[in-house]
Amino acid sequence: MILALVVVTALAFDFTNGFHDTANAMATSIATKALRPKTAVALSGVLNLIGAFLSVEVALTVTNAVVKIQDKTGAPKAELLADGGSGLLLIILAGLVGGIVWNLLTWLVGLPSSSSHALFGGLIGATVAGLGWAGVNWSGDGSKLDGVVGKVLLPAVLSPVIAAVVAAVGTWLIFKITAGIAARFTEQGFKWGQIGSASLISLAHGTNDAQKTMGVITLALIASGDWSDTKNIPFWVKAACAVAIAAGTYLGGWRIIRTLGKGLTDINPPQGTAAQSGAAAVILASSHLGFALSTTHVATGSVLGSGLGRPGAQVRWAVAGRMVAAWLITLPAAGLIGAVMWWIGHLIGGIPGAVVVFVLLVAASVAMWLRSRAHQVSSDNVNDEWEATPSGPAPAGDSAAFHSDPVEADSVPHASALADVEAVVQAPAEDETDAAITDPAPVAAAN
Amino acid sequence: MHNLGFALDGAWRVLLAGLVLGAGLPVLFALGIRSLAWGAGEASVDASGVTAGTKRPLGTVLGYLLFAIVVAGVLLGLTFIVASGFGNKISFEHIYPTIVPK
Structure with missing residues (x-):
């Protein structure tokens, strides 16, 4: 029963x-109209599906990087297996819930945070709650890059910088080289460049990320x-993991x-090409060298870099700052949710x-989905201008209000429907949400 | 802080590989586009009407050659993804890439 959950x-x-x-693979291709939005997500979904099936070598020891619930072969620690493994299952369940809730929350406010960080954060939180601080592999044994510091924190700091430098250099050189060439050559050519590099990223994503879930499910089965x-x-x-990640990508x-x-x-096509190839090269090179980093951080860094490298381009640092803030709190926030979930599950005990x-989890997900309905973003309006223009009447307040704010900052219409504990879980994250999405200028424009 | 040392060691390698492949290939691609445009020649407009530019076959050939190098780079990336999925990695010890077990 617990296993099924x-x-x-x-x-x-x-x-x-x-x-x-x-977004990591397809955001720039969609923004430059190299691919139509629906085509882009379909392509990415198919490549993720293929990528997931390509991962024959399974990362069964995926949790070892951050927590000590398995031994080196991938078998769960013996002391956690009492009573049908329910102790271990509860830690995994609570950790996964932490990861999902955080993923949905960051999606609601439109911030690209790392899914791996959310999963690791949730697992760390649940492990601390269940096994104490010693249950977490903080910095490894010093013989290689390992632990929370080595596998999660340091790469998270370094990877966006590396990706930004590569993309900035690439963009700058491309603009130097193609200066003065007829647009019919550059636009068309670089659109293909974008599609190719975006496809590589999608495939690499499928092989890397679907594996993590496969490892976690197999650990639970063991x-x-x-x-x-x-x-x-x-x-x-x-098969189930491949289909799940592909369906999610397609959505x-x-x-x-x-x-x-x-x-x-x-972004324009030459920038998109530079950003995507930079991201693809950094992702593949780092996984070749065993330097694990998050696709999200790399993709964001490279988009930023392509903005820095193009002469005259403007980078919206307020948006970048919000993303960095989201990255910083992803691990602790998912961890907190994971820990609280573990305590709730532990206090009630057993299957109940x-x-x-x-x-x-279901209640929180439904609540966030309902809130997202208020200002929908879909394939139809994904490419609308970022800044709402002050001139002209705001059409019914809807599309203009969307520009100001994905979510209304002041009202929490559905939270009241949830249990008290849920409010506790969401509270710290909710504060951050409100602070993060308040953007005065577009709000004024919408009014 | 052993981890910091390992991380910085890994980081500069990734940066180097990223610059060579991630910025280098797009640069070749851009050069290819430049050659193609040069090879197609420039049309000019004057009093007698529109004159088609003179074609330069060398530019066209060079352009496609540069594209071929870029495609080879992409194929290398694809090979790497597929090979690592099957538990292999790519070795560069013979300069040209070979697939070896991890």
């Missing part, structure tokens, strides 16, 4: 992982005694695509505890 929750996480990260092979994973797990996180493609800087945690 864990599997469903893990697939749900995989799904949010997909739609949260569509904990409950339904699977014992630490070298392989069941085929249905692989498209339009809010995030919009922020990355239109919000950060205005897990069910309550699951119900809370």
